[in-house]
Amino acid sequence: MTTAANEEAPVLLHAEGRAGHITLNRPRAINALNHAMVRLMDDALTAWERSDDIRTVVLTGNGDRGLCAGGDIRSIHDDVRAGGGAASVAFWRDEYRLNARIARFPKPYVALMDGIVMGGGVGVSAHGSVRIVTERSRIAMPETGIGFVPDVGGTYLLTRTPGELGTHLALTGSAVGAGDALLCGLADHYVPSERLPEFTAALAEADVSEVVARYATAAPEGELAAQRQWIDACYRADSVEEIVERLYDSGDRAAKEAAETILSKSPTALKVTLAALRRARDLGSLEEVLDQEYRVSAAAITAPDMVEGIRAQVVDKDRDPHWFPAELTRVTDADVARHFAPREGDELGLARGRG
Template sequence: MGDVTETNVRFERRGALGHVILDRPKAINSLTLPMVTALRTQLREWADDGAVEVVAITGAGEKGLCAGGDVVSVRQALLDGDADAAMAFFDTEYDVDGLIGAYPKPVVAFMDGVCMGGGIGIAGHASLRIATERTKIAMPETKIGFFPDVGGLHLLASAPGELGTHLALTSSVATGADAVLLGVADVLVSSEAIPGILAGLESGEVPAPADLGSTTHPAPLEEDRAWIDACYTGDDAAAILTRLQEWDGEGAENAHAAAEAIAARSPFSVCVTLAALRRAATLGSLDAVLDQDRALAHAFGDEPDFREGVRALLVDKSNDPHWRHDSLADVPRSELPAPLA
């Protein structure tokens, strides 16, 4: 099958393998509307193609699988008054995430290098998720005045203890070993093993995670479990921040750094994220969480913090966002969008 270069996605057939290559390496394969539209179309076609027995997803270039969605373009569409175009990106992206999560054939995602935001949506719901020593995962949305979407809260709500809460609120970056601990990846392999694993998939046979590498590996986040589990309990974001600031036990330096990170994020986004994460834990399915994501994404189309956060971090790169609330305590529960309020 020929390349689909105009959409920055390539689709290749080798034996029984359908290979998706995200091909926008200068932007670490950040997803655009044409990319997710092409993905949705091709995945649907391969689902009905008896010659395709397994699908693999990789990213072009050396930096990673996918740095997320192209929120700069989404913000510009909103500024141009084209909310329909902005929301079409999220709606199509979530379609792809749900399609991967319920795919009738094995989907193998290679989370080598950067895998953040929309990259978690592409890889985190696959049937076999492979991390490497180069993997850097994150749901960094509170940095830009948004919330962890793409079904990411479905994964983080199921993580051990309060590890998922920590990553969701702080936008922290975690390692490949952490990804396995969190349940976002299934196995940790050497990045040098990827070509051989891909070649093996051409037969249509998908190996078990334990046959590829380590499924239990020392993870940096495990060392912080004591203060993370103690500080991130409950539904009150301001109380969580206070506990982190006042933590004086083992790991105090890391707890205080987490507090500084949360205090720098959009207060509205942090409060929405915590409420959405707690609700995701009760929803029980990826599709239900993606439905929540759709409702929240549409609400954030009118949210000033989203436009401001993208401006400060990704457009001007000034890192000086001016959030509309001064602190977490200033965000009334009544402001949370449906279905959280």
């Protein structure tokens, strides 16, 4: 597969030696993913999986702000308002299949998680076999802030963090740097950003393990390890309400700030997120979790909070979402349970495909 002729294409593809490069190319949108980009990535993986000339795939993002800020949520907002969300559900179907494919890709898949890596950006990077962070990395699953629930395999990744760190990150939507990404298992190696050009160039001929050994170094210390005591104690509670109460009662300033952050998010999204995380712990594979997330995502767009959350964050930018219901206590068990109900005639079916 040769260099893309159109530099305005949303995904640029080219080969350097034995490495195939996927470059997300919407820098003004911090490379936010849309359906066309997912299809182009999948096509590239199909070609390079079969190619004897390509032995490594490298994912980068164009521009200096980050790899990928997530899915193109403005288009989801417009689709739901205009068409009921059918195009968004179709996008998620292909996106989640791509996430699973990346996780099972038979050749090294090297993701350079430099700068902002959020939501859908985590999905196309953190399932890779070699995940590189830098001092600029800011990694997050911020979905509860737009009335949504962590997807793209996010609930799979976050349930495999030490203790309750994943629950903390999922409910607050907080971003972590390189040290904490490594602690949480969201990344594998730290390379200073100034060395990324050399690192990437070396992948053209050398084995990935050799290149990593040459360029990877110790990451700056993170913050979460020192907060494990209150995080684990507070977030192991069985409800969001009890988690918030424990955070306020812990006496730790950072815990109180986490509680206040949580209370600014969509109450429905918070309760569904906690349920999704707890259920994901009992599921055996990424495919099973993605099947669950597909149900949750498709249900979420039929409720008012996601459109309202995107409106407040990226359309009107007033940062003042009006959630419905507005309080955690008014979100019923039935409200949560409907997000996990099977979709008759429209299941993702990834786990079935691996069976």
